[in-house]
Amino acid sequence: MITNRLRELREQQMQNATTPGAWTQEGLGKRVGVSRQTIIAIEKGTYNPSLELAFKLARAFGVTIETIFTYRGDEHEP
Amino acid sequence: MITNRLRELREQQMQNATTPGAWTQEGLGKRVGVSRQTIIAIEKGTYNPSLELAFKLARAFGVTIETIFTYRGDEHEP
DNA sequence: ACTTAACGTAAAGTCTACTTGACATATAAA
DNA sequence: TTTATATGTCAAGTAGACTTTACGTTAAGT
Numbered sequence: 001m002i003t004n005r006l007r008e009l010r011e012q013q014m015q016n017a018t019t020p021g022a023w024t025q026e027g028l029g030k031r032v033g034v035s036r037q038t039i040i041a042i043e044k045g046t047y048n049p050s051l052e053l054a055f056k057l058a059r060a061f062g063v064t065i066e067t068i069f070t071y072r073g074d075e076h077e078p
Numbered sequence: 079m080i081t082n083r084l085r086e087l088r089e090q091q092m093q094n095a096t097t098p099g100a101w102t103q104e105g106l107g108k109r110v111g112v113s114r115q116t117i118i119a120i121e122k123g124t125y126n127p128s129l130e131l132a133f134k135l136a137r138a139f140g141v142t143i144e145t146i147f148t149y150r151g152d153e154h155e156p
Numbered sequence: 157a158c159t160t161a162a163c164g165t166a167a168a169g170t171c172t173a174c175t176t177g178a179c180a181t182a183t184a185a186a
Numbered sequence: 187t188t189t190a191t192a193t194g195t196c197a198a199g200t201a202g203a204c205t206t207t208a209c210g211t212t213a214a215g216t
Contacts, residue, residue, distance in 0.1 A: 002129060002133065020191095021192090024193085025192075025193070025194095026191095026193095034173095034174070034175090035174070035175060035176075036193090037174080037175080037176090037195090038173080038174055038175080040195085041173085041174085042173095044194090047172065047173060047174090048128065048129045048130060048172090049173075049174095050126065050128065050129065050173065050174085050203085051080060051126045051127055051128065051129050051132045051147065052080055052126060052149065053173085053174090054129050054132075055147075056149075056151075059151065064143075064144055065129075065143045065144065066142055066143065066144075069129065069133075071133035071137070073134075073137065098161095099161080099162090102161080102162060103162075103163070103164095104161095104163095112205090113204070113206075114162095114163090115164090115165090115204080115206090116204055116205080118163075118164065118165085119204085122164090125202065125203060125204090126202090126203080127204095128172090128173090128203065128204085131203085131204090
């Protein structure tokens with residue numbers, strides 16, 4: 001199972017940002033070349049991004065993939 | 079575009095390995111829960127793995143995703 | 157010569173990431 | 187109150203990741 005800190009990171013950027021609208025869901029989508037709905041779905045956990053999109057997102061935030069996404073191997077335990 | 083060092087890393091493991099067959103394409107496939115053909119296709123570059131499979135592969139080799147996979151943003155230059 | 161292990165390839169099918177389009181809600185500003 | 191911005195949701199379609207099955211090759215061992 002994969003979880004992510006996309007919303008958290010995006011909101012950090014929104015606060016520090018000089019250009020308004022640059023880090024909205026739509027702005028981020030344009031930045032990494034996907035639709036707004038795709039960003040929403042990933043933030044919500046509806047599905048996981050492709051490896052390529054994961055790279056683009058990591059690059060957009062200037063961090064590694066592992067900083068945004070966390071993989072837990074165990075499928076069951078709470 | 080995404081490239082990977084899967085074959086390189088796998089062959090390193092094959093040399094250092096104690097258990098034969100553990101790091102063959104089939105062995106690696108079983109280890110990360112995909113078919114042998116999937117490993118072949120990724121090594122060959124036919125397609126990119128899902129983010130989840132990328133995590134499993136990184137974990138299998140004990141490295142980060144960025145160690146195995148490299149993303150180049152520029153689509154054109156040679 | 158025969159067998160076995162490892163690698164490669166191709167076809168058809170399933171599942172999911174991602175798209176477009178349309179409609180709904182909340183908040184803040186004019 | 188109206189307008190604009192940002193977020194959320196649903197539906198139908200396309201593309202790509204992955205599967206199973208099956209057959210072919212090459213090198214090593216016996």
